[in-house]
């Protein structure tokens with residue numbers, strides 16, 4: 001089923017993409033950046049969609065070597081209840097967000113599909129755009145989440161190198177490379193209209209990873225032609241477990257990759273998160289990016305302190321004594337944020353670059369023709 005990843009079967013678009021990833025001098029990179037910026041403005045105007053991640057739970061039954069939430073890590077964990085999720089969401093709404101990405105570790109007991117459905121249903125009454133970044137599911141498990149109001153699904157393959165994947169995912173359901181690889185197609189079949197894919201850069205050699213990611217994208221664009229796709233290029237950040245990147249992926253290479261993706265896939269959204277430092281985000285925003293997070297927290301309850309009273313220390317899947325916690329202690333985050341500016345500061349920066357921060361570009365009423373657009 002993953003024939004589309006075969007290196008010998010490269011389409012003309014992927015061959016062009018490969019050529020644009022080759023080492024290049026500054027003048028050539030500058031020309032590529034200009035071409036990318038022009039293609040972005042032509043296809044997306046000046047709009048940059050802003051979103052915020054809302055972490056529901058950091059419980060996880062998988063061991064992914066690069067992730068702070070790995071089962072074996074001794075960290076403070078919590079799963080927010082629906083009221084706590086709403087508290088976090090209302091805080092984000094007050095900051096301006098109308099586009100929220102719900103994130104959770106993989107734990108069938110704490111993060112069941114019923115729990116996710118309840119969260120989505122409660123949020124959908126107040127938040128117009130809801131996406132999920134949660135454990136891969138079957139089509140029949142996704143369908144109720146779509147019906148409850150989730151319109152987007154994000155699932156990163158992490159690495160397309162099967163041997164690196166096997167080394168990184170040592171236990172838990174995530175070990176199954178093919179089950180994860182087919183997840184975007186299951187999400188499409190279930191009715192998600194926005195689908196995000198990506199790779200975690202730093203695990204494998206970046207050019208090889210990027211070509212495989214582009215092959216996956218090309219395959220999905222052919223198969224799932226009614227959906228909108230976004231690509232994310234997260235780089236490894238410090239986290240519990242202290243995993244060190246295996247491969248370098250420098251800022252200059254990231255610029256080149258983003259511009260090459262834009263030139264080869266002009267209609268695909270490109271996402272940039274707060275994993276990247278402010279200066280690099282500011283430089284990349286006009287070149288090809290269409291979607292950015294801002295003011296992010298990667299710990300459940302990180303925006304308001306919700307769920308603090310239920311924190312518990314877990315290691316190797318077992319609760320152990322955490323001793324007495326300071327009153328303002330939060331759950332452990334997935335990774336450290338690099339751009340710590342507030343959403344308002346990020347929006348102001350975009351404006352100063354001639355770009356427009358878009359907090360909301362979708363309303364369910366569009367589908368029934370009764371939309372009355374407000375400025376919020």
Ligand code: SF4
Nearest residue numbers: 060062064067070105
């Ligand atoms: S990457 Fe996801 S599945 Fe892996 S440990 Fe982290 S939260 Fe769990």
